[in-house]
Amino acid sequence: MDPAQSEAPAPRMSRRGLLALAGVGSAGAVAGLAAGLLTQDALAAAATPADAGTGDVVPFHGPTQAGITTAAQDRLHMAAFDVTTEDRAALIRLLKDWTAAAEAMSQGRETGATGAVDGPYDAPPEDTGEALGLSAGKLTVTFAFGAGLFEKDGKARFGLEGRRPDALIDLPHFPGDDLQANRSGGDIIVQACADDPQVAVHAIRNLARIGFGKARVRWSQLGFGRTSSTSRNQQTPRNLFGFKDGTNNLKAEDTDLLNEHVWAGPGTRSGEAWMQGGSYLVARRIRMHIEIWDRTSLREQEGLIGRTKSEGSPLSGGKEFTSPDFSLKGKDGEPLIGMDAHVRLAHADQNDGVRMLRRGYNYTDGSDGLGHLDAGLFFIAFVKDPRTHYVPMQMAMAKQDTLALEYLKHTSSALAAVPPGVQPGGFIGEGLFR
Amino acid sequence: MDPAQSEAPAPRMSRRGLLALAGVGSAGAVAGLAAGLLTQDALAAAATPADAGTGDVVPFHGPTQAGITTAAQDRLHMAAFDVTTEDRAALIRLLKDWTAAAEAMSQGRETGATGAVDGPYDAPPEDTGEALGLSAGKLTVTFAFGAGLFEKDGKARFGLEGRRPDALIDLPHFPGDDLQANRSGGDIIVQACADDPQVAVHAIRNLARIGFGKARVRWSQLGFGRTSSTSRNQQTPRNLFGFKDGTNNLKAEDTDLLNEHVWAGPGTRSGEAWMQGGSYLVARRIRMHIEIWDRTSLREQEGLIGRTKSEGSPLSGGKEFTSPDFSLKGKDGEPLIGMDAHVRLAHADQNDGVRMLRRGYNYTDGSDGLGHLDAGLFFIAFVKDPRTHYVPMQMAMAKQDTLALEYLKHTSSALAAVPPGVQPGGFIGEGLFR
Numbered sequence: 083m084d085p086a087q088s089e090a091p092a093p094r095m096s097r098r099g100l101l102a103l104a105g106v107g108s109a110g111a112v113a114g115l116a117a118g119l120l121t122q123d124a125l126a127a128a129a130t131p132a133d134a135g136t137g138d139v140v141p142f143h144g145p146t147q148a149g150i151t152t153a154a155q156d157r158l159h160m161a162a163f164d165v166t167t168e169d170r171a172a173l174i175r176l177l178k179d180w181t182a183a184a185e186a187m188s189q190g191r192e193t194g195a196t197g198a199v200d201g202p203y204d205a206p207p208e209d210t211g212e213a214l215g216l217s218a219g220k221l222t223v224t225f226a227f228g229a230g231l232f233e234k235d236g237k238a239r240f241g242l243e244g245r246r247p248d249a250l251i252d253l254p255h256f257p258g259d260d261l262q263a264n265r266s267g268g269d270i271i272v273q274a275c276a277d278d279p280q281v282a283v284h285a286i287r288n289l290a291r292i293g294f295g296k297a298r299v300r301w302s303q304l305g306f307g308r309t310s311s312t313s314r315n316q317q318t319p320r321n322l323f324g325f326k327d328g329t330n331n332l333k334a335e336d337t338d339l340l341n342e343h344v345w346a347g348p349g350t351r352s353g354e355a356w357m358q359g360g361s362y363l364v365a366r367r368i369r370m371h372i373e374i375w376d377r378t379s380l381r382e383q384e385g386l387i388g389r390t391k392s393e394g395s396p397l398s399g400g401k402e403f404t405s406p407d408f409s410l411k412g413k414d415g416e417p418l419i420g421m422d423a424h425v426r427l428a429h430a431d432q433n434d435g436v437r438m439l440r441r442g443y444n445y446t447d448g449s450d451g452l453g454h455l456d457a458g459l460f461f462i463a464f465v466k467d468p469r470t471h472y473v474p475m476q477m478a479m480a481k482q483d484t485l486a487l488e489y490l491k492h493t494s495s496a497l498a499a500v501p502p503g504v505q506p507g508g509f510i511g512e513g514l515f516r
Numbered sequence: 517m518d519p520a521q522s523e524a525p526a527p528r529m530s531r532r533g534l535l536a537l538a539g540v541g542s543a544g545a546v547a548g549l550a551a552g553l554l555t556q557d558a559l560a561a562a563a564t565p566a567d568a569g570t571g572d573v574v575p576f577h578g579p580t581q582a583g584i585t586t587a588a589q590d591r592l593h594m595a596a597f598d599v600t601t602e603d604r605a606a607l608i609r610l611l612k613d614w615t616a617a618a619e620a621m622s623q624g625r626e627t628g629a630t631g632a633v634d635g636p637y638d639a640p641p642e643d644t645g646e647a648l649g650l651s652a653g654k655l656t657v658t659f660a661f662g663a664g665l666f667e668k669d670g671k672a673r674f675g676l677e678g679r680r681p682d683a684l685i686d687l688p689h690f691p692g693d694d695l696q697a698n699r700s701g702g703d704i705i706v707q708a709c710a711d712d713p714q715v716a717v718h719a720i721r722n723l724a725r726i727g728f729g730k731a732r733v734r735w736s737q738l739g740f741g742r743t744s745s746t747s748r749n750q751q752t753p754r755n756l757f758g759f760k761d762g763t764n765n766l767k768a769e770d771t772d773l774l775n776e777h778v779w780a781g782p783g784t785r786s787g788e789a790w791m792q793g794g795s796y797l798v799a800r801r802i803r804m805h806i807e808i809w810d811r812t813s814l815r816e817q818e819g820l821i822g823r824t825k826s827e828g829s830p831l832s833g834g835k836e837f838t839s840p841d842f843s844l845k846g847k848d849g850e851p852l853i854g855m856d857a858h859v860r861l862a863h864a865d866q867n868d869g870v871r872m873l874r875r876g877y878n879y880t881d882g883s884d885g886l887g888h889l890d891a892g893l894f895f896i897a898f899v900k901d902p903r904t905h906y907v908p909m910q911m912a913m914a915k916q917d918t919l920a921l922e923y924l925k926h927t928s929s930a931l932a933a934v935p936p937g938v939q940p941g942g943f944i945g946e947g948l949f950r
Contacts, residue, residue, distance in 0.1 A: 157713075157740075159880065161883075164887075198758055198825060199814065199824075199825045199826040201814060202814075203813065203814050203815045204814075204815050205813055206810060206811050206812055206813055206814070207810075207814050207817070207825070209758075210756075210758045210806070210810055211754060211757075211825055212741070212755065212756050212757075212758045212878070213754075214754060214758070214826075215751070264883075264885055265882070279591075279713075279740035279741065280740060280741040280754075280878065283740065283741075283756075283878070283880050283891070286889070287756075287806065287880075287889060287891070290807070290888075290889060291807070291810045294807065294810075294811070298887030299887055299888055299889055300883065300887075301882060301883050302880065302882050302883045302889055302890075303882065304738070304740070304880055304881075306591075306713035306714060306717065306738070306740075307646070307713065307714040307717075317649070320645065320646045320648060320714075322644075322646050322721075323645075324632055324641070324643075324644045324645020324648070372644070372721065373724070373725070373728065376640060376641075376644055376728075377640050377728070378640055379637065379638045379639055379640055380635060380636075380637050380638075380639070380640070380641050381637045381638050383641075390633075391632060391633045391641070391645055392632075392633040392648075444646070444714065444717070446593065446717050446721075446736065446738055447738075447881065447882065448699070448735060448736050448737060448738075448881065449595075449698075449733045449734065449735050449736045451698055453598075453732030453733055453734075454724075454732070455595075455720070455721060455724060455733055455736055456736075457721070
């Protein structure tokens with residue numbers, strides 16, 4: 083262990099005053115650690131390097147939004163809001179308020195000027211308080227605009243005539259889709275990711291509170307286990323099929339590939355100027371029939387995926403990060419990676435070279451009423467243009483991928499334009515309103 | 517920081533062989549930490565003291581089940597199973613298999629003899645694999661038997677005539693109850709708690725896999741933020757009203773009080789011999805109307821709770837753990853803690869001195885379809901006898917507690933008898949089948 087990392091972090095204020103007040107948080111955590119109290123929160127806080135008091139803070143400002151190439155945090159709360167006001171000024175006010183709140187929460191601060199406990203005693207608090215004493219938890223809050231923000235029932239909204247990006251299509255129906263309308267779509271989609279679910283839930287909940295009277299929650303989804311790495315410093319996690327997922331994902335370090343496949347803006351087919359530094363978010367709730375999967379042989383499981391279950395190596399040989407050899411054949415003359423293997427159908431070589439940055443999570447939402455867990459993968463991807471980077475691949479998989487045909491069911495869908503990052507003093511999506 | 521804690525833990529096997537294979541887990545985590553990779557998993561593993569390679573393992577065997585007085589972990593997956601077989605031997609086989617699996621998973625091992633990847637290639641794996649490479653995560657698996665295991669439709673099952681404990685009552689209807697049948701009841705209830713939700717979900721999922729053909733999932737519930745401390749070493753967490761919750765909870769250190777209020781068995785009114793070392797589990801899904809709460813003044817919020825929002829101190833003065841003074845009056849002659857304050861109505865002084873060990877979690881399950889988050893508290897309590905230790909208090913609160921009347925709605929309910937702990941070679945609930 084690096085000795086510097088065993089130093090106590092400098093005490094810092096977070097969630098205004100409460101750390102000092104209650105003796106919890108980073109300073110309290112170190113005390114807790116010394117006393118042998120090995121809570122995860124204490125460890126996370128205590129291990130923050132002394133010279134980086136913001137070790138659990140992901141910067142909010144930048145040319146692109148946080149929460150895309152940010153090393154994928156462990157927990158997700160994503161929500162879609164329907165904007166209920168039709169007033170352009172009210173929408174802009176909402177986006178400004180949400181921007182300020184997202185910035186504050188990303189830094190581990192409360193929302194509003196007076197937070198949960200320091201405001202007037204006879205007014206509702208400006209923060210809901212359940213994150214008091216918790217660290218920033220690497221929170222990122224990422225906003226995206228659905229088609230419904232631009233137009234509804236064929237009519238433009240908020241004076242945004244002609245501003246809907248061409249790439250913000252209505253997704254086609256894919257074979258096997260079984261979409262639930264009340265889990266799909268939404269005018270504004272917000273992805274909150276953090277290492278602590280209470281921090282992520284607090285973020286969405288306070289945006290809902292701030293949006294009262296202007297926006298309402300259409301759907302919300304928790305995710306608990308990231309199913310992709312977005313940094314070469316992360317281990318590849320496992321999905322609920324028990325396989326490593328996202329081995330071949332685009333990573334933050336792949337700057338050229340990110341420019342080619344993830345970032346939208348001028349010079350691209352989705353070239354609206356206000357989308358410079360933006361992207362497109364695809365979210366799909368994919369129910370996994372895990373009970374059927376669990377009664378399938380290891381041979382069939384590996385064949386369907388095209389990788390080993392233990393290490394995630396391609397069935398053509400090598401280790402996890404070895405490139406699959408789709409032409410290599412076994413003694414029986416058949417390709418070692420089957421023609422319908424998921425790794426083949428999802429691979430860039432089979433999809434005109436397109437790549438995506440995946441950022442999905444495992445989910446378990448109670449039971450299905452039929453004796454099974456309602457569990458699966460909440461798929462999230464960021465792409466330059468869904469017309470080239472999502473629709474063709476998903477159409478091919480929905481038609482040919484045995485895994486998709488027999489073990490998966492898409493139960494929700496959303497597509498939204500991710501505006502670029504915010505500069506200090508700016509607000510999310512401001513280019514759209516110029 | 518204690519220097520001993522910055523030592524690398526002794527490499528240990530966990531999730532059979534995979535740690536060594538993939539270079540992750542405790543040993544890998546230390547390497548990761550040295551390389552500056554501050555994942556929570558790495559931190560949790562690396563901070564395990566060198567002389568306690570089992571720092572993230574909660575012992576499975578003992579006179580009482582783990583997961584009751586165990587310091588409350590951060591995450592919950594609870595599920596209720598309906599037993600579909602009527603064969604006594606099959607039920608006993610299931611309980612034996614579940615016991616073995618729970619013991620293995622509690623130790624960070626896979627289920628079955630060959631786990632996820634080491635079994636015959638043409639058979640379904642004996643573990644589902646999504647916890648490969650993860651630590652034991654302080655997993656506890658706690659089993660409880662609902663009334664439906666003893667009798668259904670007025671007929672005894674499994675030869676258990678006359679064995680249903682008197683204390684395992686059918687809970688009465690409480691005013692305001694809005695219970696969903698498909699989220700309530702269940703023949704066997706399993707509480708899986710861990711510091712990593714993927715570990716807790718893996719546990720329930722593998723029990724469901726093992727139970728195929730004998731038991732099916734009736735309901736399942738995730739929880740993300742513990743709302744009670746069960747050890748004096750833990751900070752009091754906050755619920756989704758933003759208040760500290762469970763300040764006055766029974767703790768593991770209160771051994772006399774636990775004997776008085778939590779543990780069942782001979783010499784008590786619920787005195788069946790097989791319940792020696794057992795308890796009763798009450799689970800209630802309590803929807804919080806957080807949107808209305810968030811528009812309520814700080815004054816009203818504190819008045820309804822009877823404590824300050826910042827520190828959780830009683831409104832009669834002092835600090836968090838100061839005993840409330842229910843008789844103390846303010847200048848206006850009114851009691852500082854109102855007659856309908858939650859802390860008053862829930863306090864032992866108002867409830868014949870009864871106490872409970874609470875072990876609930878915050879939950880957020882999507883949205884309610886009406887523009888709001890479906891969020892609240894998944895209440896869990898362990899009590900000696902629900903007739904004395906739950907029903908009277910809940911009846912009083914349902915009738916008088918303004919908080920309950922205006923801001924809470926009970927949407928599910930379950931009561932189950934928690935058998936005692938398991939000794940090596942035994943199985944859960946074996947006393948019931950003697």
